[in-house]
Amino acid sequence: MAVRHLRILTVALLSGSLLSLAACGEDPPTPKPEAAVMGPAVIQAEPTTPTQSPRAGAPTTGACYRLSAADLAASTNSSSPVTCTDPHNAMTMRVALFPTDLQVTEPEYAQRVCARHLASTTGLSRSSVQGTVFAAHWFGPDAEQRAAGARWFRCDLVARTEQGTKRLPRSSAPLFNGTAPDEYVRCVQMRNGSTSDAVYVTCDRPHRYRWAGGFEAAGTRYPGADDLRTTVTQRCRRFVGSGPFWYVHPTKAAWRAGDRTVSCFRSVG
Structure with a gap:
């Protein structure tokens, strides 16, 4: 019986010692929170200018x-x-x-x-x-x-x-x-046989005149219809020969816009 009482007393003394240490010693350090509790850091992105x-x-x-x-x-x-x-x-x-x-x-x-x-x-x-x-x-x-x-x-x-x-x-x-095939070459046809009713067609269709050559007229100011006609007649002859021909020159408005192109069409009979 004495031995049993002694064992109980020993446990009690040990328990008292633990309580005493807890009460009289320094405060235990505060445990650090786990990283999983904190979660990932959130960083706000700075506004950026779209790439141009x-x-x-x-x-x-x-x-x-x-x-x-x-x-x-x-x-x-x-x-x-x-x-x-x-x-x-x-x-x-x-x-x-x-x-x-x-x-x-x-x-x-x-x-x-x-x-x-x-x-x-x-x-x-x-x-x-x-x-x-x-x-x-x-x-x-x-x-x-x-x-x-x-x-x-x-x-x-x-x-x-x-x-x-x-x-x-x-x-x-x-x-x-x-060389371009006739389906892409420019020709001129007279509707109803009238020279005042001419239309552009491709040369794979019936036509009266066929494109023979062209040039860029000189000058910064519009020369006027009469002077331009004289220049065209002289310069188109090298393309169309001595026979009848048809020509197209820029209007005054087109000339002011920078167009100086003259086209010469020879007669195909």
Whole structure:
């Protein structure tokens, strides 16, 4: 019995010692919270300015399209390209940028640049292109692309006639090797046999006059119809010979806009 009492007393003394240490010793350190309780740190992102790109949404050179009259009347175009071996009436000749310090209107600048690529794209000389129905047509970026910094423009080759646009050959540029087929060459036909009712047609259709050559008239001021007629008669003879011929020269308004092109058509009988 004594032994049993002693064991109980010993436990009691030990318990008292623990209580005494807890009461008289220094405060235990505050436990650190676990990382899992804190969770990941949240850092607020600083506002950034969207990246501006002059080629935002720019199309691809060499792409081909089937464009409607409404498409060609619009200032921008988002039509999906088609395979150039499939029927198409437009081909992108070049994608260029408007200068940041543009000194003229966008249409004037784009048309001037696009026209320079007609010869290399068609495979014709610059003078020969003048006698065809090939023309340069341009599109610019849409509002969303401009907001993203876009200042590109797209130069398309089209074959434009009085009836609309013709299909282009199913091949890549250059389309020809120096000579265009009659379906793309410009001719003149007299409706009802009247010289006052002349229309442009392609030379694969009945016609009275066929394009023979052309030139750029000189001078900054419009010379007047009479003086221009004299110049045209003299210079067209080298292309049309001694027979009758037809010519087209710029109007006064076109001259002021920078057009100096004169086209000479020889008679085909």
